[in-house]
Structures are given as structure tokens and as C-alpha cells.
Amino acid sequence: MRRKQRKLQLPEKLRWNHNEWYRRWLLRQLPSRVESALDVGCGLGDLARSLKADRVTAIDASARMIERASATSDRITWIHGNVLTHDLGRYDLVTAEASLHHLPLREGLTRLAELTKPGGTLIIIGLYLTATPADMAMELVTLPANAVVGLAKAINGTGGKPHDTEMPMVMTAPTLPEIRAAAAEIVPGARIRRHLFWRYSLVWRAPEVH
Secondary structure: OOOOOOOOOOOHHHOOOHHHHHHHHHHHOOOOOOOEEEEEOOOOOHHHHHOOOOEEEEEEOOHHHHHHHHOOOOOOEEEEOOOOOOOOOOEEEEEEEOOHHHOOHHHHHHHHHHOEEEEEEEEEEEEOEOOOHHHHHHHHHHHHHHHHHHHHHHHHOOOOOOOOOOOOOOOOOOEHHHHHHHHHHHOOOOEEEEEOOOEEEEEEEOOOOO
């Protein structure tokens, strides 16, 4: 039985958005030229609107999220649907920000890889379950750092709630060893890094077709 991801409880004024923090890192990983991009689990569309691509498609399983996101931008194709079953094309860039843990790990990662064109790039920022001694050691840094950043944001007024209250929450996630094992089989050669604040990154370039 999978253990639940621990949820850090902070005073309201110290809560802040970890996804926004890593979005800047994600955007720095983008190829210099992108014709088509797909954002999976787009939520309110903040990342989708930040992608510099000729054509951007954003998909989310929540009709309410798509309704709200589409009201703020008409240059993006907004899709309400299940990424595992919806009829989609293939893209030069596929992004997934805090959304892969909403899917079965191997099925979800396989689908994201299938949606990435040969030579294209898959970038994931995901949540992982704290489970190993290395994870526990990281917590010794993460917990105080999280409070310090939250305090700094509270002082300068850039904090706020860590996620939209209508956004679905899943309090489970795979462990890093599970993620690495799945990636080795499905997206061999992917670069996986552990980050502060309970996040990991996965960057994979799909092999070119010769």
C-alpha cells in the first residue's frame, strides 16, 4: 500500500507556491526554437501561457480549470480531457508541472514520451514521496529553507496560497527510486535531479529518427 505524501502545515501567511518557484527553472530548460508545445495538467494555464512556442496546446482533466484558463487567453488550444485517452498529436515540447503524480507512473510517463516528437523535449517537474535516508537528510535542509522563503515572501508580499483552492489535490506520489526505475525503462537517458521543496525534475530528449 502506498504511503501518503506528507503535507507540510505552515501558518497561512508563510504558505507559498512551490510550482511557481520551479517554473522559472523549467522555462530555462526550453529549446531555443519550439513550434508546437503541449502542457499536461495545465490547471489555470500559468505555465502554458509562459511557453514560447508557435502553437501551444494545454490539457487538463478538470472542466472547471479549463473553463477558467481559457477565459484568460485565446492563443492557446485548451482541451478538457484525459491525457491518457484523448486523441492528441505529437509535439516538439511536452511539459508536466506537478501533474504526473495524478496518473499511474509508468502509464503516464509512457504516454508523455509517446506525445513527444522524435528530437523533441519532455520536461517534468514532479512531486516525490519522502521515503529513503537521502530523502530524510534532504528534509533537514528543506524544512527550514521552506519556512525562510515563506517568511521572506510574507514580508515582501509575494507569498499567498500554495495552490488554487479548486485545483484537485492528490496526496500520494511515487518515490524517487520508483521514478528512476520507470525512467530507465521508458525514457532512457533522461536527466533526473532531486530538488528542494519536495520536487524532482526530469528532462528527456526523444531520439531522432534516422
